[in-house]
Amino acid sequence: MSLAPFHLAIPVHDLPAARAFYGEVFGLEEGRSSDHWVDFDFFGHQLVIHEHPKMPYQDNAHTNAVDGHDVPVPHFGVVLGWDDWEALAKRLRERGTEFVIEPYVRFQGQVGEQATMFLLDPCGNALEFKAFKDMGQLFAK
Structure with a gap:
């Protein structure tokens, strides 16, 4: 079975902190970006962090x-x-x-x-x- 890369977009309420986390902690390569979102190569998959107000589950999972x-x-x-x-x-x-x-x-x-x-x-x-x-x-x- 060959796997196709997935695309996942997630909300982040602090874009600079999330960008540093995914880029520096994981060492992920950035793709395209804007002032409100950033693409990352997430182990061969496309992860996009989108600036968005905090979601309830982000406080109390x-x-x-x-x-x-x-x-x-x-x-x-x-x-x-x-x-x-x-x-x-x-x-x-x-x-x-x-x-x-x-x-x-x-x-x-x-x-x-x-x-x-x-x-x-x-x-x-x-x-x-x-x-x-x-x-x-x-x-x-």
């Missing part, structure tokens, strides 16, 4: 329990290769990132075993990054 953790809803992110996930976790830790859920392996020894971590951008948008040692487990039941 709802959570659902998953594997003993409170997972913020809504959230987005990407599935990385295992080595890339480990490198990203290291990069984020070295930059003193505050995690909502620290990097760990979820569902160990079960169907769907995966590495995961959750964090918030400066505007309260929740991100999840995950990896599978066996990508065949991505949709396994």
Whole structure:
């Protein structure tokens, strides 16, 4: 299966802080931009941050329990290769990132075993990054 890049536009109430976060913390390359939005190459996908007043979920995220953790809803992110996930976790830790859920392996020894971590951008948008040692487990039941 070949994957097509997704396009995701998210609201940010502090465009300069969000621009620095995605550009410097993650090291993402910028694409086009204006005074009110910025495109980023988000691990091969198109992420656009759009200046917008704060949304209610950016202050008080709802959570659902998953594997003993409170997972913020809504959230987005990407599935990385295992080595890339480990490198990203290291990069984020070295930059003193505050995690909502620290990097760990979820569902160990079960169907769907995966590495995961959750964090918030400066505007309260929740991100999840995950990896599978066996990508065949991505949709396994």
